[in-house]
Amino acid sequence: MVNWSNMDTLGAYNALTKVAKVDLTEVMSGENGAKRVKEMTVPMGAGLSYNYASKQVNEEVLDCLAKLADEAQLVDKYEALYNGEVVNTGEKRLVLHQLTRGQLGNDVMADGVNKREFYANEQARIAEFANKVHAGEITNAAGEKFTTVVQIGIGGSDLGPRAMYLALENWAKKNNAFKMEAKFISNVDPDDAAAVLNSIDVAHSLFVLVSKSGTTLETLTNESFVKDALKKAGLDASKHMIAVTSQTSPLAKSSDYLAAFFMDDYIGGRFSSTSSVGGAVLSLAFGPEVFADFLAGAAEEDVLAKNKDLLKNPAMLDALIGVYERNVLGYPCTTVLPYSQALSRFPAHLQQLDMESNGKSVNRFGEAINYKTGPVIFGEPGTNGQHSFYQLLHQGTDIVPLQFIGFRNNQLETDVDIQGSTSQQKLCANVAAQIVAFACGKKDDNANKNFAGNRPSSIIVGDKLTPKALGALLAHFENKIMFQGFVWNINSFDQEGVQLGKVLAKKVLAHETEGALKVYSDLLNI
CATH class of the missing domain: 3.40.50.10490 (Glucose-6-phosphate isomerase like protein; domain 1)
Known part of the structure; x- marks a missing residue:
């Protein structure tokens, strides 16, 4: 039997808040960084892998996260969901x-x-x-x-x-x-x-x-x-x-x-x-x-999400690192950065998937909670994003965790060698460079050119974006969001927040308005 408890009542979470923070500029530099990148990879479905070397975690943090997964009964709650228990308590529905x-x-x-x-x-x-x-x-x-x-x-x-x-x-x-x-x-x-x-x-x-x-x-x-x-x-x-x-x-x-x-x-x-x-x-x-x-790719990822071993469950690991970043490190946003033009609208989909699911301020029982829940999600394909909002990501006052997605080969298998490298190699070079630049930074006496580093990221890597790989990628994020909702003890499967605006819009169209609503309606000539 599973127990639904607020995160701040869990011993493992309280232990997590006391763990010393990891300095990425140290652990990702030199041979230490090379060792981390080689070791901190978890296989995903459809030939993908999740690498979290550039996240602010170490053995002590991961041990606390594993204990949090156990205490919050994340895999047990997932099992209850797919076996048909009423997990959507707000609407009293199954989630299937x-x-x-x-x-x-x-x-x-x-x-x-x-x-x-x-x-x-x-x-x-x-x-x-x-x-x-x-x-x-x-x-x-x-x-x-x-x-x-x-x-x-x-x-x-x-x-x-x-x-x-x-x-x-x-x-x-x-x-x-x-x-x-x-x-x-x-x-x-x-x-x-x-x-x-x-x-x-x-x-x-x-x-x-x-x-x-x-x-x-x-x-x-x-x-x-x-x-x-x-x-x-x-x-x-x-x-x-x-x-x-x-x-x-x-x-x-x-x-x-x-x-x-x-x-x-x-x-x-x-x-x-x-x-x-x-x-x-x-x-x-x-x-x-x-x-x-x-569908087969999504199913492969769903099976991996059943594993109680945190380091063999990429969606649960990604989810718990995200909880650590949101609730302990205090980062309010996450950006999704696919280095694949084919995934141009994938961040927009994840905005709804994540923010509509976990943008909640009451728990599963309608009680106010005292901790942060879902982050703000945004993103754009690389390398376009590099010429847009990466300035803030590198040197802004807020630290924004990054989730990169990259593939070794492009879909159309057409390319051209320019100045000694292909377009695909240039694309992948940018991914590698950005991960290290965000983590390690660069010291400079000129403050305007100084990069503090300590900007955490992960990367999902695959050979090529195929139907199976896409299914696994989608299920990974669906399951990540589900696990985070379980930790936060919120209902990730209703969306009452979209309803109020709809109700008021109907009043506007029926000309049943007063006060500010009437003035705005008149302003827009409705």
């Missing part, structure tokens, strides 16, 4: 996104059905539909094949699937797996939908409407925008749209769609890339086999 991609734990019965079989069946239905589209068995009214798929959704229905599509687009083109171009409409700003519609041939486009409830205002508004465009083009919208929704939503059995594929309340939007939410658009874009490889 792991069941969409692997065979962890027991079969879970909910709503009178076996959820493992339910998710597998939806994936099979999507695969069959996608194969028929690719084979020309499902076509537009003129009998012509669809060439573009457009996802209409917001939040988790957009950020994750969009990031995954962009991550695999070039890989798919290189490996003859590119079936259809994908576009995404998310913002209720009409310029978003108009720009996408102006960039595609609507007659050969298949639209995927994603809304669990079937009532999401922004998504239904954009659906109407698209339907209007199809009508103006003389097309029957019902022959160009499918829905991804819950079985109880008004979209489920509507004749407005070619087909409907299902999700449920046990998979939160930000955790839904491995469900039908990501499955439909990614299977249409790249084929069901590629989506299956993506």
